[in-house]
Amino acid sequence: MSDEEPVVRVAGIGKSFGGAVALRDVSLELYPGEIHALMGMNGAGKSTLVKILSGAQNPGAGHLEIGGGVQGQLTARRARRLGIATVPQRRELVMTLTVAENIMLGDLPARGSLVRWRSARETARQALRELGIDIDVDVEAGALTVAEQTMVEVAREVRRGSRVLILDEPTACLGAEAAAQIHTLVKNLRDSGVAVVFISHHIGEVLALADRVTVLRDGAVVWAGLAKETDEPGLVRAMVGRDVVSTRPDKPVRRGGTGLRIAGVTEGRFVEDFTVEVRKGEVVAVLGPAGDAQSRLFDLLSGRRRPERGELEVDGRRVPFGRVSRSLGSGLRCVTGDRRRLGLIPELTVDENLLLARDRLDRRKLHRWDLLSRRAAPLRHDYRVVTLAPNPPVGLLSGGNQQKVLLAKWLGTAPVACLLEDPTNGVDIAAMADIHALVDGLAADGVAVLLASSDAKEVMRLADRVVCVRDGRMIAEYDIASITHDELVAVALGGALS
Amino acid sequence: MTTTVVGPAPVTAVTKRRRTIAHAGLLAVLVLIVVFASVRTDAFLSTNNLLNVLRQVSVVAVIAAGLTLLMTAGGMDFSLGGNVAVTTAVAAQMFAHGQSTWLTLLASIALATTIGLVNGVVVTFTKVAPFVATLATATLLDGVALLIINGLSVSIDDQLAGLGNGKTLGLPNLVFVAALVLLVIALIMRYTTFGRDAFAIGGNEDVARLSGINVARDKLILYGFAGALAGLAGIMLLSRLGASSPGTGGLQLQLTAVAAVVIGGTSLAGGKGTVFGTVLGVLLLGLVANVLNLLQISSYYQTISVGAVLLIAAIANTLQRRRA
Structure with missing residues (x-):
């Protein structure tokens, strides 16, 4: 895995808003064919880091290397052209259009100004099949479950040629079954050589899925390493800075009517x-x-x-x-x-x-x-x-x-x-x-x-x-x-x- | 700790600063117009002219006050101008037929309230979009008004002259009425649970209902109240003009009131609104019309200017929200 060159290298990045420091001296490397989990509490700096990776914000210090080249000013458009895509927590699909249209959005095959529907549907179907997703391309996006919507969005980004895919809490609000579908998808992505950044609060999920983990706390990297080198208490300590125990209290049985x-x-x-x-x-x-x-x-x-x-x-x-x-x-x-x-x-x-x-x-x-x-x-x-x-x-x-x-x-x-x-x-x-x-x-x-x-x-x-x-x-x-x-x-x- | 380290603080600072600037911007535009007008024409700063402007904007102010509260709750009533037209027509006919002043006032405001309530019932219980429903009633009411006065001007002689032309302490009585209405609405919006309910309903109707707010009742009251104030505005307009004629009130008046509210920063989507902003919006539109009048610019341009001011204000409001 890691004998390859990283597709993205983040070195010593810092960022502050007004007086508040959001990120300090953050470094991390993303490798192709690897699932890299990004963890941290609400407000630890995950979203700022994602925004910097996707070009929505520029770092105040440090630099970014993508595909071996050092990037100066990264804009959202350039990040996309370099193959970095983000699937945000809130779905960005046009809910009234079909799955096929959503996957081909902005890139509908056409002859002159006439849309070639057959080709559009076939390409969309192909994009889904390559990721092992079984969804009817003629259904409206709004009729899909949340997990399916995530999948369609991922398929769209992969078809557009993304090499780095940032998934922001793709399993939040999902039940076990739907989350398992997403996990399969993420593994398929890894196997096809995509570098996946996986953001999640679920520690068990991260340990089972990720190859590498980076934990942020108060804007700094507090732990980074292979997933197999850590365990649940270790990650909790890294994220919170202390042990968090949520155990059942010894309740005296005192029930009313x-x-x-x-x-x-x-x-x-x-x-x-x-x-x-x-x-x-x-x-x-x-x-x-x-x-x-x-x-x-x-x-x-x-x-x-x-x-x-x-x-x-x-x-x-x-x-x-x-x-x-x-x-x-x-x-x-x-x-x-x-x-x-x-x-x-x-x-x-x-x-x-x-x-x-x-x-x-x-x-x-x-x-x-x-x-x-x-x-x-x-x-x-x-x-x-x-x-x-x-x-x-x-x-x-x-x-x-x-x-x-x-x-x-x-x-x-x-x-x-x-x-x-x-x-x-x-x-x-x-x-x-x-x-x-x-x-x-x-x-x-x-x-x-x-x-x-x-x-x-x-x-x-x-x-x-x-x-x-x-x-x-x-x-x-x-x-x-x-x-x-x-x-x-x-x-x-x-x-x-x- | 579970606190967000970077999020809230800077963002709040930004929104707060922007809000002050927004009203400051409106105030600055007002000052510019006043300066420009007093340089270009001597007539502008004369006491008579200024009092006249105040007298003219009073009617719009009363309609806009009710509309501010209604729009803050996410509602909209496009028929307030039509309501004014009907109220003036009915009141004028009652005077013409020798009814007493008090009965006329009572009957016309009761009628106006009923019209508002009907709008409220339609909007609340059929879920038709307020814009569509009240645009329909607006057209309907304009027709009814013409029917009542039979397309002719109905004079009320000097009845209500005390209200329309009288002064107290050197200020027109109409201005006192308008100021009182604005003050009451401002107090309701800030210091009563009913007023805060309006913000909650405009912000998220489902949450408001689940929080124990009687949304249907509140909406009916809001539409009825807006209608009642339109009735009051109708009486004020009648007292100032001394007659009800075809075209009194109607869509033109309605659009001016909506424009004033929107210029004042009240959100068309609900959840945000201030009476102070509305007052500034009313004054701005009143002053622009007055200045164009004094400079003897054609009335066509006056209509154009109201449209232009509204468009600019709407764009400014949207830009501001997007940045905040």
Whole structure:
């Protein structure tokens, strides 16, 4: 592998914005046919490094060698011509065009000004086949799953002749099965000689997939080497700078009555006859592939959508479906896994977002700015929301901090029961441990917690009981003490345990 | 620590600086126009002319105030000008038929509120895009207004003259009404939960609904309120003109109000807006029209200038957002 010449060499790069140092003296080499994982916490400098590699920003110090030649000013266009492509976290496909058109975007084969559709489809099909991807090229991109969209985007970049492909958290928000598809794709890319930069928060994934790992912390490289030379605790220590342990607390079994009861809920083919009971002080997880039944629970329980059949009870009282106000009034709090679309209002400040729900529940009529920060302060403290500016718009915070604001917004309102959908979605490992501790605390306070998740590891860490769902149906239910992580993964992936 | 080391601080600093510049830019343009006008024509700085400008912009200011709040919540009402036309027509006919002042005022503002509410109901419960729905009602209302006055000018003699031409402490009464409305809206937007709801709804309607905000009720109130203020503006306009004629109010007035709000920096997509910006926008358009008038430039060019100012302001707003 490494006896070849690196296709990209980054030497002693530094970058600062105003007074804040984003990168200092960062060096790394990317080799063809190698998967190079880039790790670090939210704000460690990963995105700045990616921007420099893709020509979107210029380094303040150091230099860049691409294909052996030293690059002076790198622009986005030149980076692309030199074969460096980035697949960002947010998909950049034209959702109303077909897969074929997306792959051939800007490069449709034509005779004169007439598009040669047959050739376009054939080329697109070929590009997908070479990467071992099986997707119909005549489907609209918007109809694909997130994993498939990532694949189409990768195929497009490879067809354009990319030799270096930067994948920014391609498996975030994906279930195990979809993530496995991406892993296969990444391996195929490596085998075809592409240098892959793989950014991920999932340590297990990185250790299983990557050949080489570079860890950034506070803008500097703190660890670099072969993946086989390190292990999970080592990477955590490198990323966080200390040991992070998120282990199950020894909870005394002190459960109350039923806090949340869902019975016989059916909604189309997404959820069929779903029934679960959560006692106060208990954490029950609903585990399934991303996008399966557990992802529908938010819409149903929050009152956004009415199921065809079924009953909901909170604290022993019947709650009608389909009304947000009734759901909130019952003491049920639903925390979305999609904070951008359903969680926070990016233009409003951190403090206003923190109190957005509570002030409405309290029927506060006046908006007292002088009291706002004082009332938000305990929430910021308890949920460890860290901001540099005193009270910036929430859209400017890192993902982990936004997630904590979202949790604080809902869980600071004295819930009786709550639904948490992927509560550690896109956050780094230290924030994840913080959030796990928060969920423990919630249960200890006697809240009935329903956890909708696609992550078996998180379920093992947080839940007392787990309900596995697949294709909208419940397939198994276990006490967490009676099942191991591997067994749980096997069930979640492949049907009932044999 | 979990904090972002490089992200937030510089970005915030940039946006904050830009925002101050944005209003400063508008103020600078206003000052330039004033300087230019006072050099070119003596008539401009005369007390009479300035008071006249204020009297003229008062009507637009009242419409624009309601529209600022509505647009901040992501709404839009293109029929406020049509609403003014109908209100003036109805009020003029009621006066002409000898109805009492109070009954006329009450009836016309109630009518205007109802028209606003109808728009609100259509927009909220059918999910038709506000732009489309209210453009349709705007056309409809313009026709209704002509029908009511039968295409003729209906005079109200000197009824409402106290409002339209009276002065208190040397300032036109209309200016006091407008200032009061602007102040109330500004206070609502900043210091009441209802006003903050508007920002939340404009920022992300789904999040607002899930946070326990009664979005449907708020929207109805906002459309009804915008309609009521259009009714008030209609009464003010009638009191100033002394008659309702074909073409009073209507789309021209509507466009001026929208232009003023947009120039003031309120986002067409919702989630952002200030009354102060709207005041500056109203004054800017009023002064430009007045200066062109004093310089005896054809009224065709005046229409062109409103369009040009709006286009430039819209581009400036978009550029600013893209950079921030």
